[in-house]
Amino acid sequence: xxxxxxxxxxxxxxxxxxxxxxxxxxxxxxxxxxxxxxxxxxxxxxxxxxxxxxxxxxxxxxxxxxxxxxxxxxxxxxxxxxxxxxxxxxxxxxxxxxxxxxxxxxxxxxxxxxxxxxxxxxxxxxxxxxxxxxxxxxxxxxxxxxxxxxxxxxxxxxxxxxxxxxxxxxxxxxxxxxxxxxxxxxxxxxxxxxxxxxxxxxxxxxxxxxxxxxxxxxxxxxxxxxxxxxxxxxxxxxxxx
Amino acid sequence: xxxxxxxxxxxxxxxxxxxxxxxxxxxxxxxxxxxxxxxxxxxxxxxxxxxxxxxxxxxxxxxxxxxxxxxxxxxxxxxxxxxxxxxxxxxxxxxxxxxxxxxxxxxxxxxxxxxxxxxxxxxxxxxxxxxxxxxxxxxxxxxxxxxxxxxxxxxxxxxxxxxxxxxxxxxxxxxxxxxxxxxxxxxxxxxxxxxxxxxxxxxxxxxxxxxxxxxxxxxxxxx
Numbered sequence: 001x002x003x004x005x006x007x008x009x010x011x012x013x014x015x016x017x018x019x020x021x022x023x024x025x026x027x028x029x030x031x032x033x034x035x036x037x038x039x040x041x042x043x044x045x046x047x048x049x050x051x052x053x054x055x056x057x058x059x060x061x062x063x064x065x066x067x068x069x070x071x072x073x074x075x076x077x078x079x080x081x082x083x084x085x086x087x088x089x090x091x092x093x094x095x096x097x098x099x100x101x102x103x104x105x106x107x108x109x110x111x112x113x114x115x116x117x118x119x120x121x122x123x124x125x126x127x128x129x130x131x132x133x134x135x136x137x138x139x140x141x142x143x144x145x146x147x148x149x150x151x152x153x154x155x156x157x158x159x160x161x162x163x164x165x166x167x168x169x170x171x172x173x174x175x176x177x178x179x180x181x182x183x184x185x186x187x188x189x190x191x192x193x194x195x196x197x198x199x200x201x202x203x204x205x206x207x208x209x210x211x212x213x214x215x216x217x218x219x220x221x222x223x224x225x226x227x228x229x230x231x232x233x234x235x236x237x238x239x240x241x
Numbered sequence: 242x243x244x245x246x247x248x249x250x251x252x253x254x255x256x257x258x259x260x261x262x263x264x265x266x267x268x269x270x271x272x273x274x275x276x277x278x279x280x281x282x283x284x285x286x287x288x289x290x291x292x293x294x295x296x297x298x299x300x301x302x303x304x305x306x307x308x309x310x311x312x313x314x315x316x317x318x319x320x321x322x323x324x325x326x327x328x329x330x331x332x333x334x335x336x337x338x339x340x341x342x343x344x345x346x347x348x349x350x351x352x353x354x355x356x357x358x359x360x361x362x363x364x365x366x367x368x369x370x371x372x373x374x375x376x377x378x379x380x381x382x383x384x385x386x387x388x389x390x391x392x393x394x395x396x397x398x399x400x401x402x403x404x405x406x407x408x409x410x411x412x413x414x415x416x417x418x419x420x421x422x423x424x425x426x427x428x429x430x431x432x433x434x435x436x437x438x439x440x441x442x443x444x445x446x447x448x449x450x451x452x453x454x455x456x457x458x459x460x461x462x463x464x
Contacts, residue, residue, distance in 0.1 A: 138410045141406070141409065142410050145406045145410065148403055148407070149394065149403065149407060152398070152403055158460055158461065158463070162393045162461065165393060165453070165457050169389065169453065170410070170411075173410055173411050176442075177410070177413055177414055180414040
């Protein structure tokens with residue numbers, strides 16, 4: 001039974017099977033992403049009630065929160081893929097990590113920029129060295145380091161291994177940074193930031209938000225499928241020539 | 242095994258003594274970075290004393306990491322790193338020996354320099370002491386994190402700058418805790434929690450750092 005299971009996983013991870021799988025799933029994932037994003041945008045922008053404190057400004061939440069959530073989730077995907085790659089040497093895990101990094105970095109950037117745009121009218125400042133903002137920025141730096149290391153190493157095998165080690169070390173770093181800054185901020189300059197009262201969110205606001213988060217997630221999967229496909233093709237081509 | 246540890250350490254120390262410039266350059270670098278800061282902010286003594294600890298920490302961080310990278314790169318180019326990887330002794334132990342040698346010949350002089358840097362920036366009372374104590378933990382931490390980054394990026398064309406991008410996010414908590422220690426001390430608060438956290442990080446990295454560095458090195462050194 002166990003043998004059957006492991007062989008099943010290896011078969012699933014083989015380039016040919018995963019290519020076909022990515023190819024088949026792509027239209028479905030893409031359409032789910034499209035529907036969810038459409039619902040989230042329309043319901044969030046037009047039907048969600050106006051916030052009693054922030055007015056229409058709160059609608060930034062529909063971009064900011066999904067991007068921030070996904071930026072962390074994608075880093076976790078990279079971390080898990082890296083662990084899988086280092087232990088079992090499954091190439092697909094490495095492709096997955098590699099293709100995810102660019103998307104994750106983009107989401108992190110979106111989260112930072114939308115957060116700054118949201119912070120200006122609400123907190124009165126674009127940026128503050130608060131724990132969340134700082135750890136998000138460090139996350140961006142970690143993504144940049146990861147992408148930089150990958151692009152600097154020509155050798156495929158070495159690039160994959162080095163990047164995996166980097167991703168694992170980075171995963172340890174994120175919570176340490178978060179808590180060291182949080183502690184620092186609360187000790188010295190706590191009260192100035194992020195103290196706007198957050199009412200328990202109304203369902204009409206919540207559902208579009210959940211839709212947007214899922215939509216961002218499916219959009220990530222769509223891009224991942226496209227990139228996995230092209231990576232797998234590229235690899236086959238390199239092996240042949 | 243113990244013999245191999247001492248042999249690697251002694252070999253490295255001999256080499257540092259033979260090439261004293263390797264030891265002097267980080268020293269001078271630190272001195273100059275701090276001087277430039279002191280000169281350009283010199284009119285404002287209060288500001289200088291406030292930002293002083295951060296400046297010293299960052300100067301020492303950069304000096305240490307770049308010197309370590311240079312040394313590992315030289316070993317890589319001469320092939321002695323390959324020899325270490327191929328040796329029958331456990332690689333983490335041999336790397337630890339190299340790190341201890343680096344700490345003795347470059348870390349300790351920088352540590353001894355830190356009171357002078359503190360006076361240059363106008364830190365007073367007990368602050369230079371606290372700075373020294375936190376650096377005692379911070380310098381080995383920097384060395385270990387820097388060595389991990391260097392092991393990953395060794396032999397790459399734009400290694401130096403890439404290394405800085407890789408390791409600075411990991412250095413941030415160390416710098417943060419170190420400067421906070423000094424800030425807490427000058428505000429009259431207890432700096433024990435920060436110091437204990439630094440100690441915890443030090444113990445954690447002392448146990449796992451050499452192993453991680455050796456794994457990274459094995460992927461980078463192909464033989």
